[in-house]
Amino acid sequence: MNKPILYGSGYSVYVRSARLVLIEKEIEYELVPIDIFAKDRLPSNYVDHHPFGRIPAFDDAGFRLYETGAITRYIDEAFPSNPLQPTTAQERARVNQVISIADSYIYPHLVWGFYVEQVSNPQQGKATAEGKMAEARIAAPICLKALSDLMNGKPWLGGTNLTLADLHVAPMIDYFLMSDEAHRLFETFPDLASWWSRMSQRASMKMTKPSS
Ligand SMILES: N[C@@H](CCC(=O)N[C@@H](CS)C(=O)NCC(=O)O)C(=O)O
Incomplete structure (x- = not known):
């Protein structure tokens, strides 16, 4: 095959x-x-x-x-191996909701805001766009609170099991956390910090870690 x-x-x-x-x-x-x-x-x-x-x-x-x-x-x-979506309509809707939040708000503000403006651009000698950072500073706590609320005490972003939601969001969080300011904000969400300590230890995450 x-x-x-x-x-x-x-x-x-x-x-x-x-x-x-x-x-x-x-x-x-x-x-x-x-x-x-x-x-x-x-x-x-x-x-x-x-x-x-x-x-x-x-x-x-x-x-x-x-x-x-x-x-x-x-x-x-x-591919039927190791399913990554829940079976009920409501649980699947939550997974899809998290994926959409990631695309619409986390990627532009946590990756292109915090990571690109505070980490990548300075490394390349480029100035930080303060307007973009101001927007990202407003959006970031909203994004993190939304994820934390949707977790609702469960271990994974989509509920009790690892799902597509975790695998969509984790690469964005990895870049976000390279900013010191982002790291400090993230630590104020203990359930997300605990999720990240589980997520970042997975073999799949280690195997795909971008080279710096
Ligand atoms: N909506 C697309 C977004 C993909 C995307 O933006 N990829 C970035 C890299 S992470 C890219 O190709 N950027 C190239 C560019 O902006 O010119 C998807 O879900 O696949």
Whole structure:
């Protein structure tokens, strides 16, 4: 059987989410390197895989897919090993809600706000965009409180078991926590800190840790 193919780079939070799902489900896959920020070196046919020019893109025996949420749900449903979605409609809705919160608010404010503005840009000698940071400082506690409220005392973001929600959010939190200010804020949410200590210890997280 052909291995599914994932196109992307190890630095990408979204590529990492898809890899985490493949690894947690013990599915062998091929990672085809695509550095999306080196636009001049992209394969000319990459647009056929992802018309919006993002990573990841996915190909399962000719079935092509882009958008991480769609990719990870497809993988979980097409491959029966180690299910990563709950069975009831309400529990699945919570998982999908967390994934949507991650895409709409966590990625722009915790990754592009805290990580890019406070960690990555200064490393590259670029100035911090204070306007963007001001927005991120307002959004971050709202994002973290929403996650904490949705956990509602359970060990994982989607309830009692590890789900796609944890694997979608964790790569974003890993970058977020590289900012000292973010780290201090995160520690004020003990249930999230305890979730992170479990999540970050998983073999899948260690295997996909982006090289700095
Ligand atoms: N909505 C897309 C977002 C993917 C995305 O934004 N990927 C980033 C890397 S983490 C990217 O390709 N950025 C390239 C760019 O912005 O030009 C998904 O869910 O897959």
